[in-house]
Amino acid sequence: MVRQQRKFKPRARTSRPLNLDSIGARDSQKIQPPIEDGMFWRIQPPLATRLYEKSALGYRNEDGSIRLTASEVLFCHWHRHLPLPSETWLENELQKNPRLIYEAIIMDVGRNGGEMIVPTVHRPSNLQIAWGVRWHRDRNHLKDKYQASVTTATTHDELDWLALLEWCRKCIDFELDSELFVIDDELDVTMYKLDLIEPKGNLLSWEQLGEHHQDDFLNYWNKRTLTESGSYVRVNQPWQWDQIGIDHMSGRVLRHEEDTYVQHMITQEVESSSDSKLMHDLLSRGLLLRPGFKYGCRWRVYDGDLNNSHAPWLIQPRLEAATTWEGVCLSVRLAEGVHKQWVCAIYDTGNWNYLRIQRWSPGRNTSTE
Template sequence: MGRRERTYTPRVRTTRPLGSSLSANAPPAKPHPRPIAMDGLWYLPSPLAQRLHQKSALGQLTKDGGILLTVEEVMFSHWYRHVPLPDDDDWLGNQLDADPSILSRVIVMDVMRNGGELVVPVSHLKDRYQNLHPATWAVRWQRHESWKKHDGFSQIRFQRTHDVINWDELQHWVETVVSHGHRPELCVMDDELDLTVYMLSHESPVGDQRIPLDLDEEENLRLDSLLDQAVAIEGGHFISDDLKWMLPAFGIQHLSGRYLREEEYMFLAQEDHSDSLYQHLAGQRLLLRPGFKYSCKWRVYETEINTEHAPWLVQPVDMAAETWEGVCLSVRLAEGVNKRWLCAIPDEASWSFLSIRRSVGI
């Protein structure tokens, strides 16, 4: 059987050639000067330096009015501001040989400055921001914000798809970024050198379901009686009489009775005395159903299952993927069915829920 005829044009991937401008603006009549090595960075003199710094937030000012650029800023200036590369036959190759992470920083700078956004490496901002997390690489301003007057929109870090995730460190990074009034943005680069940007945050899922605490004395007695009648079967318990069931968030109707998963039965029978994740979520009046179809532990509802779709897919941290490749696949699957992916992480005597979602428009 032949392949179906394509009716769309594949996306053209950026190749970023050296020596060629990616800017739509015409080059200057007089070529700009080449950057010169200085103090581990790359120096450009005024007046070009002043224009690049004031309008494009590029470089760190020097006493003589020049600026010092990082390698990624040199590359951005080369592609979009007609600045030639330093006078070295294989300048970029030599930089990559000294620090392979430069490749990621160059691509992140290019993508995150797309459409007029301003991105400044934290190495230029030490006097402006105190106690930034070591994982933060840069601060971003939105295109309508003045980078001199505004505190910034987000902090950026970058990872490769094969990087192993330290969930405690990641959570601490998110908390630190939020404490500065910024949004945490994560750039993940794949092996095609293509970038996907994610926004991270903490969420506190809460529902409106009835739980055992809401039952009166008579209902509690009825619940105890029903649980005593429950028959243990593989994976849970079955109650043959469903007509008097008063907690619709727990169990599912089947065979004219109600099937309770083991975690539900233990919670209702008060046999689970640990601070388990299920106990926490059920206590938040959420309705939980298995997330097998969505490659996670639970799909989680705020209200009745027949009223709306589950807004969250929750995965305990000990079941989450170990690398960014796996997490990105989970997030993509969740967003494909209009849900938010949450990683549940133990937090002292409770739980925190880290939300990872793709950014729109970057």
């Protein structure tokens, strides 16, 4: 079969070379390479002034010089014609920090278009809640507070959902956006915005049903007929609890997890499980849960009657969520491909937390809330 000719132009893949013709200090060079200063690299004025004031690069010392991280040195080498100190500088720095290539590429991509990303190592220790911070392109870093906290990861890094939740909480306390830059083995960067949401719906929950309707439901449910994957309830009057069951065959068909939920949380015949507690929290918010099999998650979640609207959310319990960013990328990409938001449900400190992850690009907010 002959491959069909492309009708679109593929996205350009960025490759940053090293300028080996301007290595080391030379009297003939207008711009001199940085000088090692402990774990940093020092640059003297007037270049230091321009880099710091115009580009938010480095930390300014009292004498007007600035200190740069190795990733900032590479950024300046690529974009500000800064010579490298030696031919083996990159190899030497990689021995100190094996993630240097990732951090330099993330800074290069993240600063594209005028965004200002600064490693938090330049900031007070009590403000170092992640790898970096970001100012929007139209802000002045000398006058304005930064807008986002930036953390980084590779696709094969193991995911600590509780640590991610704690970072988002700190960002909320600092009134910052939570931004994640994930770099893959092809050195391509995908950016995500994370936030905590409170999904709400307009359906009546168990607690909102009148006592009469609650009694009717239990009378019907106690007469249910078990099926291979749940139960069937024959009803001869309108079903009042729309959150539970599917209308079919002149009755109501319940999934196994719905029967279990009723046993755990309504009749309390047995001790409740984590899944039932999560279902209870979501149903108490007026939401409708339907299986997420077609979307690679536990539930697709509606904020009203599924015949009147699409499901805004795909919700996955933490214990069933991906354990690497490669898996999360697949989940988020699939969700956004069908115009939904991917959410991880995390139980912590006595409450359910709903962590939303969306793809994001500088200058564009993908939130659809």
